[in-house]
Ligand SMILES: N[C@@H](CCCCC(O)O)C(=O)O
Ligand SMILES: [Mn+2]
């Protein structure tokens with residue numbers, strides 16, 4: 150199994166310069182070194198380079214539509230190719246408008262994918278409902294089949310085609326949802342967990358309900374789109390749209406660990422008997438059996454992960470930037486199998 154890393158240094162989905170340097174600061178925080186600790190191979194595809202289109206007048210009040218559309222079209226091809234080559238793909242943003250290309254490219258290879266969106270925001274505005282005109286607040290609207298009669302033909306996005314049903318999407322971490330977005334969440338019956346829901350249910354229950362909702366009928370590839378602003382701004386200050394009352398470090402890491410555990414772990418989604426039988430086998434110390442099982446699913450069902458909105462120009466100090474970038478690396482590592490309990494090694498490797 151292998152992991153491919155692709156940088157997308159892009160910022161035109163919003164107005165604050167600096168987020169185009171996200172890939173660099175995440176790498177500078179030791180990403181490749183941390184990934185080298187795993188037993189899967191790692192391929193660094195470097196950074197995409199995006200051309201800035203000179204003529205790019207706003208469409209309604211949507212900023213840089215042709216530049217954002219072209220960047221995402223290029224990204225979608227790169228993501229589709231990486232997934233088709235058998236890699237688990239890690240896309241480093243860049244602002245969240247990049248999810249249009251990332252999820253579309255993934256869906257071209259895996260139409261049955263499900264999408265877990267970890268974010269303070271729903272990012273589901275249409276050009277008509279957007280309060281800012283920023284496309285990083287609109288990516289989900291390009292994906293949902295149910296929203297297509299509400300989406301105009303934005304210049305630069307004629308290549309896009311909706312591919313996602315509302316039932317295949319779950320939000321975690323919401324705490325700043327616009328009126329139009331709220332209307333869409335409710336009318337399409339989208340499953341979401343706000344920070345209030347996390348306070349009430351606890352993150353373990355949130356993940357159980359998320360996986361039952363998405364995986365009970367059948368196992369399928371997961372696309373995790375992680376906006377660093379899902380975390381509390383005290384942990385992730387270097388980002389463009391911070392909102393108080395975000396995820397704790399432990400909640401964010403738990404989300405990542407549980408996403409890694411999909412496909413092999415005790416998740417019910419209808420297979421209680423099988424998981425209890427596997428537990429029974431472990432009693433007889435069939436570690437060989439367990440390690441074979443888990444190593445073949447090194448990233449669980451995770452197939453593509455976006456890590457977006459790290460903006461080094463917005464940290465109040467170098468330490469604030471470093472803390473934000475390191476947090477991003479920690480979430481990535483946990484999504485790919487790093488555990489808090491320690492990792493298997495063979496006794497004969499210990500002198
Ligand atoms: N909902 C706001 C803020 C969006 C924040 C985007 C981020 O989550 O990627 C807007 O649409 O402008
Ligand atoms: Mn700059």
Ligand SMILES: [Mn+2]
Pocket residue numbers: 245268270272285376458
């Ligand atoms: Mn976002």
Ligand SMILES: [Mn+2]
Pocket residue numbers: 268269270376378379390
């Ligand atoms: Mn956000």
